[in-house]
Amino acid sequence: MNRIQVEPFGRGFDCADDETVLEGALRHGVLLRYGCKHGGCGTCTVRLVDGDVEEHGSSFALSPGDRAADLILACASIPLEPCVIDVEPSGLTEEEYLSGDRSRPHDTRVGAVRPLTGDIAAVSLDVVGDPIAFTAGQFVNVEIPGTELVRTFSLANAPSDGRRIDLIVKLYPDGAFSRFLREGAVAGLPVRVLGPYGRLRIHLSHRDVLMIAGGSGLAPLLSMLRDLADRDFDRPVTLFFGARTAGDLYLTDEIRRVGSRLRAFEFRPVLSESWPADWAGETGLVTDALSRWRPRLAHDVYLCGPPPMIDAAVPLLTAAGVRPRNVYFDAFTPATPMTRTAALDPIIDVMTSRAE
Ligand SMILES: Cc1cc2nc3c(=O)[nH]c(=O)nc-3n(C[C@H](O)[C@H](O)[C@H](O)COP(=O)(O)OP(=O)(O)OC[C@H]3O[C@@H](n4cnc5c(N)ncnc54)[C@H](O)[C@@H]3O)c2cc1C
Ligand code: FES
Numbered sequence: 001m002n003r004i005q006v007e008p009f010g011r012g013f014d015c016a017d018d019e020t021v022l023e024g025a026l027r028h029g030v031l032l033r034y035g036c037k038h039g040g041c042g043t044c045t046v047r048l049v050d051g052d053v054e055e056h057g058s059s060f061a062l063s064p065g066d067r068a069a070d071l072i073l074a075c076a077s078i079p080l081e082p083c084v085i086d087v088e089p090s091g092l093t094e095e096e097y098l099s100g101d102r103s104r105p106h107d108t109r110v111g112a113v114r115p116l117t118g119d120i121a122a123v124s125l126d127v128v129g130d131p132i133a134f135t136a137g138q139f140v141n142v143e144i145p146g147t148e149l150v151r152t153f154s155l156a157n158a159p160s161d162g163r164r165i166d167l168i169v170k171l172y173p174d175g176a177f178s179r180f181l182r183e184g185a186v187a188g189l190p191v192r193v194l195g196p197y198g199r200l201r202i203h204l205s206h207r208d209v210l211m212i213a214g215g216s217g218l219a220p221l222l223s224m225l226r227d228l229a230d231r232d233f234d235r236p237v238t239l240f241f242g243a244r245t246a247g248d249l250y251l252t253d254e255i256r257r258v259g260s261r262l263r264a265f266e267f268r269p270v271l272s273e274s275w276p277a278d279w280a281g282e283t284g285l286v287t288d289a290l291s292r293w294r295p296r297l298a299h300d301v302y303l304c305g306p307p308p309m310i311d312a313a314v315p316l317l318t319a320a321g322v323r324p325r326n327v328y329f330d331a332f333t334p335a336t337p338m339t340r341t342a343a344l345d346p347i348i349d350v351m352t353s354r355a356e
Contacts, residue, residue: 002079006030007049007086009094016202020056021046022074029100033090035139035197036152039077040333043199044074045090051083051259061333062322091199094294103195106132106167109343110189113181116168116250120216121181122156123167125191131162136202136227137220137302138164140195142239144180151177151335154304155196156219158226168219168251170332178201200302200330202227207300207326209237212286212313214305217332218251222258223306229261236264240293242286242309244273268293296321303329 015024032057259265
């Protein structure tokens with residue numbers, strides 16, 4: 001048994017010898033932020049201030065730079081001795097820590113599935129029972145009916161609309177969820193969803209907002225845009241949306257409609273591969289368009305999309321003057337094997353420890 005001291009709250013919990021830091025926290029009814037629970041999403045990143053841990057399972061969400069900065073994944077770290085962790089990298093508040101895990105299973109039914117482009121679909125799930133409470137930017141784990149598989153997708157609707165779960169899903173030829181959408185997702189079919197999870201959220205400040213989306217990465221940013229519009233946000237917001245061709249852009253009218261509810265909104269679509277003769281938007285990679293846009297930046301920046309886009313954009317943003325602490329992103333990493341049992345384990349643990 002090892003004591004885990006949690007800073008900056010000055011609180012703590014005990015971890016059993018074979019437990020990860022995350023499992024220990026959830027078993028004691030306190031929350032550390034988490035998502036995939038298998039080292040894939042980086043949501044559970046904390047700083048190891050003192051003590052030592054053993055890495056368990058995959059932890060590919062951490063870069064060498066993260067490791068050098070003593071960052072660890074709570075879901076993949078088993079304490080070897082008493083440890084002190086700082087939860088600041090996960091953005092957790094003391095209130096959230098003490099309230100415990102709010103994520104839970106939600107019963108939904110397939111509402112509609114409609115193609116947005118050749119390989120991206122809009123999926124709408126109707127929540128049965130109590131609405132889902134989430135913050136803009138969070139994601140859910142969706143159980144694929146008829147299988148033991150779970151897949152991660154960001155919510156695209158506004159938190160004010162918790163009776164539905166809108167997803168924007170990239171379809172892969174051999175993807176399990178993609179196959180379900182193509183072949184089995186008939187209206188009314190029950191689908192169980194776990195969540196919400198994730199640390200990506202709006203940080204209100206005096207800075208202007210810059211959003212950068214690639215592919216299906218628009219989903220959480222659209223949720224944030226909708227939320228900012230609901231809140232009558234008054235700072236300028238700019239959205240760069242990168243796609244290969246005009247046919248790969250989608251929901252552009254909806255983006256403009258939501259943007260028109262903001263005080264100052266600029267939409268900058270960027271096409272990288274080919275564009276019509278009358279194309280009035282940007283061309284090249286979204287990172288090229290960013291460099292041309294402004295030489296110096298001092299924004300709060302939100303990024304979502306494929307890992308290579310995030311990897312290219314983050315150094316460019318910081319070189320242009322954005323403070324690393326003001327860059328927030330979710331990289332849409334592919335799923336590694338995650339079964340329903342694994343996805344539910346900590347929730348069962350929490351329920352057990354609360355019932356005792
Ligand atoms: C926090 C988070 C939020 C996410 N939100 C979204 C979202 O809103 N919309 C969305 O479309 N995706 C999102 N993803 C990514 C999504 O979870 C994965 O792409 C998932 O694996 C797709 O499931 P699938 O069953 O269709 O394909 P799988 O069965 O998982 O994979 C099938 C094939 O496609 C390849 N593949 C799958 N995903 C990727 C990828 N991302 N990049 C490259 N190759 C891949 C696999 O290697 C495999 O060959 C998110 C990921 C994370 C971590
Ligand atoms: S990396 Fe730990 S919860 Fe996803």
